[in-house]
Amino acid sequence: MTTSHALFQRASRYVPGGVHSNTRFQSPHPVYFHRAEGPYLWDVEGDRYLDCTMGNASVMLGHRHPDVDAAVTAAVSRGLTTGVETEDAVHAVERLAGMIPDFGRVKFANTGTEALMHALAIARHSTGRERVAKAEGAYHGWFDPLWVSTWPAPDQLGPAERPAAPPSSAGLSRSAGDTVVLPFNDLAATERLLREHAAELAAVVVEPVLIDIGFIPATGEYLRLLRDLTAELGIVLIFDELLTGFRLAPGGARQVYGITPDLTTYGKAIANGYPLAAVEGRTDLLAVTDPSSGGPVGWVGTYNGHGSAVAAAAAALPLLADGSAQAYLDKLGTRLREGFAELSRTYDVPALVAGAGGHFQPYFMSGPVTGYRTAMASDPARYAILHRVARERRILLPAKPLLHAALSTAHTEADVEALLEAAEEAFAEMRSTT
Ligand SMILES: Cc1ncc(COP(=O)(O)O)c(C=O)c1O
Known part of the structure; x- marks a missing residue:
């Protein structure tokens, strides 16, 4: 079976960094994907990921609507x-x-x-x-x-x-x-x-x-x-x-x-x-x-x-056109924001989620965020923990902080709960290690 690692090695013979858009690079190598449907992506090894990047937010209605x-x-x-x-x-x-x-x-x-x-x-x-x-x-x-x-x-x-x-x-x-x-x-x-x-x-x-x-x-x-x-x-x-x-x-x-x-x-x-x-x-x-x-x-x-x-x-x-897609995404976003706020209180780690219309950004700071300089105060080490824990659970978030994440109308409340469960594991690690 072809693996992402093997594809990366083949790609890298000809393609600098093995990627055609540099934000897709991640260490030790990017994941190579094979297919997509609804809120999911499958990589070349057949593993299924909950996609919270959705084509840099372009796939608002879910893959293969x-x-x-x-x-x-x-x-x-x-x-x-x-x-x-x-x-x-x-x-x-x-x-x-x-x-x-x-x-x-x-x-x-x-x-x-x-x-x-x-x-x-x-x-x-x-x-x-x-x-x-x-x-x-x-x-x-x-x-x-x-x-x-x-x-x-x-x-x-x-x-x-x-x-x-x-x-x-x-x-x-x-x-x-x-x-x-x-x-x-x-x-x-x-x-x-x-x-x-x-x-x-x-x-x-x-x-x-x-x-x-x-x-x-x-x-x-x-x-x-x-x-x-x-x-x-x-x-x-x-x-x-x-x-x-x-x-x-x-x-x-x-x-x-x-x-x-x-x-x-x-x-x-x-x-x-x-x-x-x-x-x-x-x-x-x-x-x-x-x-x-x-x-x-x-x-x-x-x-x-x-x-x-x-x-x-x-x-x-x-x-x-009629606003119902946006209303649905805002409902998911509200649950995500509330869940994050709850975790922040429970684990005593300053954090908030900002977003609307399915876009969301986890910040590890107390806010308020009014411009780039205040956003920079978000702790990148804590974001890295969230990213790694989510990745272990096959949830795909942007590799770097301050690149926004996105949901689609194909995501469900259960998907948001899965994201919050990953966040809870990450918050527990943050409390004990940082
Ligand atoms: C706000 C904004 N403007 C412009 C662009 C550039 O668009 P494209 O990547 O389609 O060239 C992007 C892409 O991420 C964007 O988010």
Whole structure:
């Protein structure tokens, strides 16, 4: 029987680290998987895992949801792959338009990173400016200028009211250092920085809840300040709803906060794990990508609107539209939060779970968590214990702290109890060893 270890050795002959996305690496070697169904994954040895990562949160309806599966199988059986427009893409757009308040115009791409690249091009063209601002710690994909100040190390942070912009990878363009990094949820410091750099800023990009570094909601006042200030200063406000979209509410964070940005990026849950992303936004802004009227901003891609991905989206979106999926996930999340709080009290280990819409982040600290700097206080050694104990019980959590975990509508209350039982064993170990 092929084992993960053997596959890792074979892969490593050709693939650095044996992984095609580096966050999948874990020591001594990554697990290699064979199939998935509902909330479960099976590895190549046939062991079943309770999946609490769900395709980096993209598989909101569970693996192999029958409706999505049927739609994709039907699309594949028609033989079309990519490179042409399809009826499924029109269906997917119409379903999206029915869910998102103040929906403007939209165009599809494949990944969140690409969607953000397109959104920045639109913003640069429409403002005639070059630079971009983002929140400290936040992740918006792997390209410069947004891959700066993502999980920065403590010695890279700089002053709290004027955070540094350290690159999160080697090999980025030097211009990545021009990114203006905003102190999340700090109204006065953010206003100062935006006013100072207004003449150079094309866009402010913000995840309304910082989920890729935990689960840190913006206050309503903070998002309102960003909305009002960007409008006043002529800067394009971009919400990155890759993770908040569809999960926090059918209409995403924009619906929860009642604030409409100029552009929004979507992905992940939009197609329940198939590669589809989108830029939605103001009609006048998206018009610059319209080839029928000579729009000057290019929008191309071999795989844009891929047949299987748009079929998946057309099938998945109606299942996310009436709010019941989100309500179910919030019920599971509430039980998880209460269970963790109980364990924290019983074992006298400071801990809390933050989350919504099936996203969850265990912090080993007392809170409150208002930004990246406060989230960093979460004890990584305690998270490592939780991760190891869960892994021994075949429950899959993100390998590193501050990468969020996620449930799907295929998870049950019994799955949450299984997670809490693992957590209890971990809390007992934490009390006795740390
Ligand atoms: C908030 C956010 N923005 C952007 C991205 C990038 O998306 P992708 O991995 O599809 O390029 C991610 C992915 O994790 C994300 O969580």
